[in-house]
Amino acid sequence: MINKPWSMLTEAEINQHKREVCRHCEYLTTGEYIKNRTCEYGLMTGHSRLCHPYDCIRLGKFKPREGSRRGKEFTLRRRDGQTRE
Numbered sequence: 001m002i003n004k005p006w007s008m009l010t011e012a013e014i015n016q017h018k019r020e021v022c023r024h025c026e027y028l029t030t031g032e033y034i035k036n037r038t039c040e041y042g043l044m045t046g047h048s049r050l051c052h053p054y055d056c057i058r059l060g061k062f063k064p065r066e067g068s069r070r071g072k073e074f075t076l077r078r079r080d081g082q083t084r085e
Contacts (some may be wrong), residue, residue, distance in 0.1 A: 005052075
């Protein structure tokens with residue numbers, strides 16, 4: 001789990017978050033490389049997300065991608081083995 005402000009994250013940490021969480025979200029653009037993908041929440045809904053990307057699940061902004069194996073039962077696993085929805 002990310003323990004520092006979004007603006008302080010390195011590019012590698014952001015890409016890791018995209019691989020683990022964002023790639024299962026409907027709002028992430030499609031593309032060949034994960035580092036080139038962006039969140040299109042604002043364009044698809046017409047209003048701002050008003051949260052950092054790692055808060056999307058907790059605040060209910062995360063929308064599972066159609067056909068995703070995880071479906072609506074997406075849970076985020078922490079490195080210490082605990083899970084949270």
